[in-house]
Amino acid sequence: MFKKIAMLMLVGGVGIMVLAGCSLKSSRQFIEGKASELSQVYPTENLEDLFEKFPDGFQIRITDSEKKDDNSPTIIYQTVLNGISEIKEIKGEITKESSLKNSDGKIEKEMLYKGYVYYKDGNLHLSEVNSSDNKEKGDLKYPRLLMQEFSISRSSLKGLEVVRKGYSFETGSASITYKLKNKQVNTYLGLEKDSQLNMIINIPEPTVSGKNYGYSIIFRKDSLAHSEGIVGKLEKD
Template identity: 30%
Template sequence: MKKLCAVASLLLAVIILVGCSIMENAKRQEFEERFSRISEVYPTTKVEELFKKFPKGFEIEYLKTEYTGDSPYTQILKFDGDAKTKEILGTYVKESYEEEFPHLSVESEPIQIKYTDEKGIESTDGQELPASVRNIRFLFTNFSFDKEKLKDLTYLNVTESPVDGNYSIRYEIVNQTINDYIGINSNDKIEMELFGVPKFDKAHKYSVTIAFFKRGRDYFSEAIKEK
């Protein structure tokens, strides 16, 4: 009788594990389908080509954190692509913080900036931009991504907010192009997370945020949203 109970318990555990695995795979497929439009932007070799893809305009938010020295800092660039003027204007700020107190940050005064494919990122208010900002190249201009590539990645988990429905899917990756772009060892494993917003999905508008991090350190994120 005891052996029979043990076998039954083991069988039940196997059934539960298989059921959970099937449900998790189904969830992965569902979320990857939600990000099937990622290839519409990744790649777009020239930023101004986004006006053709999004006739009503677009927004770009770019964050990159540097961990060199004793005081890590984040470069934050926000752009607005105006459909009428075909200008890409925005702001740049540098957010500095002590590594021991990552929630206490100090922002620099905003610098007004613009982007053109010809000249890249320039200041429009007379303030000098750091060379590291002037030389920024958006990830989507040289990195290709699509739904099929997501299927080949090491899947970690998905999340979905019960409040606003915002969702994400996370993977573990080793990608030399990404690591070189971020500025870390080319063989390092990092985590990549894609974020989506339901209100954009319902309106059939493009909205994808892609972020990379490792061991609690945020390295880089890039968001492109269609107006």
């Protein structure tokens, strides 16, 4: 009888510890602490400096989507940049795609442009080597990254209003959404200077647990969305 009671107490104690751990990871303090580690790369004016932080290389993924009205297709720009450690160069691929829901409710996608891009002298440039089957002439949505200009810190995040936050016990990932009114971001995105948007910071499990460094940030207002994501392995001190 006493053994059974002791076992129940042990199981109950473990359960309380698990719940306490989940509660801690769901707190603003914990999630914001992880999100503030973006200060290590925001800002990085010269993207080549990222090789000092990620000596084994890194990847940056930029996605932009915009829909003018209900009858217009969603235009999606995506740029994937690879920081190649062996040659200390940053280059990758750019695509432009149209997505529209037809009368049957199915999504129809059309590739409008696919080409190559590289980073040099503080800006992105289209490579002269491009596919011949493109339906449009290539263009860069933004020649620079917001990462090169926008600053993130623990104090700046602490001063923002939180819309929602959460930690997933199943996946080990976390996210936090802030209300943001920032002239620098609004100018970059071509919005009115006093516009308010949502800034969503997604933190995958390897970053939450300290195994890796990877984040995605989404700036969203109405039908416009701009996201930047970076993943790499930080140089250990």
